[in-house]
Amino acid sequence: MEENKKKPIGFNIIKKEDPMKGHGGYGAGVLSLDNISPVIIDVEAGVAEVDVGAMHARSAVEKGIKFLQNRDEVPNGKPYWLVWVTIDRAEEGPYYAGVTACEMTVDREIRRGYKSLPEHVNRMDKSLKRHIIVDHMDEKAKLILASFLQNHNKGMWDLASEKLKQDLSV
Template sequence: MEEKKKKNIAFNIIKSDPTDGHGGFGSGALSLDNVSPVIIDVEAGEASIEVGALHARSPVEKGIKFLPNKKDVPNGKPYWLIWVTIDRKEDGPYYAGVTACEMTVDREIRRGYKSLPEHVNRMDKSIKRHIMVDHMDAKSKKVLSDFLKNHDVGMWERSLQQLKDGLQEN
């Protein structure tokens, strides 16, 4: 029996300031260099970094027409798209912004539900160092906290208490 090869994908790590402090054109623009999308398969209890989700091209999203109304996809399989932003403190990198967006996919009818404005706004909030995970189900919170801890325990330890508290099981 062939063993599944484990993907070894890492978070996008901080690059130097692309504007390099010049304050000219583009100095107010946000950089996606430090943002990584993580997709949680709620039923399987698995999380993985899916860089394609930055452009709605993750394996979960490919070939799916997304509808703005959840009722139109009654048999959709639940997923969470998590925007994780990495920043650096004096003692090392940490999870600075973590926001979650709901998504469902029904492969059989090739339809899914997601709110594109919500996904864009949550990505923006993550980039701006917000933590928005309270609305996630308990199982998915545990999957995400375990994933972040196992990916890099040091980054988890340096992260804000707000993230740790938000991902605790209630």
């Protein structure tokens, strides 16, 4: 006998400019991901790039990798950082409002990696809430991220908070 179970109502993720314009009923208070971007930092290669696949844990780095919760099970993992960058607009113009970083390692040879999915989700949430959490990054990763943000849009870097600039200085 089949049970008729209703799906629980969670939250909707709508990706458009103003998802609830003039509407306060069902779905009000949705989470908009329009202004957040995932940046992947390859520490060894010294590069950072936006990879929208990371929004669903499907970045080029993550594809084909089984992630484990124990860092010790991936002793030869190559270091990466997933950085959630949220953009906001002030009177002067757009700026980097929320920037949070999460560590992960990947060993392509054994197709295994380490990351904490709850940390990645929580840091994305913190970035959306305009927090800056980058002070735990290693110095090389900080330099790569600071350079990437400055070169991506100097105006947004100039308008960013002093905390972001200070936390990324080495």
